Amino acid sequence: MTSNLALLIVRIILVTALIFALSKAHATTCVYKTNDIGTVVGKGKTKNEAFSDAALQCFSRREKLYKIVKNIEHVPEEVTLTLIDICANLRCSK
Numbered sequence: 784m785t786s787n788l789a790l791l792i793v794r795i796i797l798v799t800a801l802i803f804a805l806s807k808a809h810a811t812t813c814v815y816k817t818n819d820i821g822t823v824v825g826k827g828k829t830k831n832e833a834f835s836d837a838a839l840q841c842f843s844r845r846e847k848l849y850k851i852v853k854n855i856e857h858v859p860e861e862v863t864l865t866l867i868d869i870c871a872n873l874r875c876s877k
Contacts, residue, residue, distance in 0.1 A: 810828060
């Protein structure tokens with residue numbers, strides 16, 4: 784009985800440590816809400832990493848949406864530059 788209890792306590796401690804480590808891995812978020820591509824949530828260890836993640840997701844979603852709407856395979860360069868500009872200047876609400 785005592786060894787089972789000790790084993791249970793060790794498991795609880797390990798799971799708690801794992802949950803804590805995972806929560807710290809992405810300690811910061813950047814939330815960007817839009818009407819066309821939905822809510823983008825960038826995650827990272829720092830604000831800059833969270834912003835970069837959100838900007839990359841923003842670009843990917845906008846590029847995909849443009850391809851679907853225009854029914855094309857490749858986005859023109861001038862449109863790509865516009866999408867980059869839009870996503871590089873997003874504002875995090877969190």
